[in-house]
């Protein structure tokens with residue numbers, strides 16, 4: 244059966260990325276990508292091209308480094324404070340990932356929670372706060388994958404702005420110059436799990452007084468061009484193929500236009516529905532993860548709707564266990580027609596019950 248993959252992560256990838264990675268893993272010169280040295284001319288060329296496409300497509304300015312590291316986004320929750328937190332850091336608490344990042348930072352110093360929407364089940368992104376100036380950095384999560392809220396603006400911060408962009412990287416143009424550091428796991432919008440990207444302004448590093456173990460020091464990986472140790476070569480290759488795909492469809496601006504159309508189609512259907520309602524505050528709702536539930540009077544039909552769509556090939560729309568209901572992830576690679584299919588099934592279900 245044709246599958247409509249709305250998984251939250253690992254998530255849908257362009258067919259070109261899967262086929263291209265498969266081709267390299269299979270090997271085109273009698274050797275598989277998995278069998279060659281990460282220091283070989285071949286892989287070295289791939290890594291160099293991956294970094295330069297990343298810089299080109301995200302418009303990364305001079306003075307910033309782009310590195311790839313194992314350990315996913317979660318290791319960055321610890322590496323960021325290890326490398327940047329001298330006394331205290333400020334965090335915006337907008338969801339479970341933000342909270343996990345705060346938990347790690349507390350190992351290294353004081354954490355100032357400048358604002359939080361936890362008391363409202365993270366249904367919105369707080370805006371009424373001031374960024375302290377006596378902190379080492381200010382950390383935000385630009386897209387809250389679990390709760391379906393997104394910070395669309397590159398905010399001005401008087402201290403280095405650090406952003407977890409795991410689930411919205413390359414979904415919109417970003418003014419990288421406003422950030423001190425951007426990081427994320429690649430498995431939502433870029434490639435195969437286990438890899439993280441880090442974009443860092445070089446002059447914010449080297450300022451903490453503690454010693455940093457070699458592997459956890461950004462400086463190590465910048466100096467070695469992401470080849471200090473053996474990096475996850477297959478995930479890096481999948482990112483390379485995805486960046487090529489993004490370029491081939493017209494770049495991040497075109498991707499963003501598509502993402503806006505997809506999200507509008509689904510949110511319009513939710514807003515017009517008699518049986519569904521969205522859970523996130525309208526102004527903050529994410530283009531990437533659309534969270535919705537059945538209205539209270541239809542709540543007992545959620546299981547039936549889940550079965551109905553899954554029998555028709557829709558995969559991965561069960562909401563996160565902390566939110567319930569449904570979550571449709573509309574990452575870059577998700578074709579517009581998939582959203583059309585989901586919307587039709589929602590309308591059919593609505594006709595059946597009401």
Ligand SMILES: *Cc1c(COP(=O)(O)O)cnc(C)c1O
Pocket residue numbers: 252314315316317318340384386387388407408409410428429431437
């Ligand atoms: C998925 C996700 C993470 C965790 O990524 P891992 O690679 O599993 O560590 C962190 N932050 C956000 C916003 C995410 O969506």
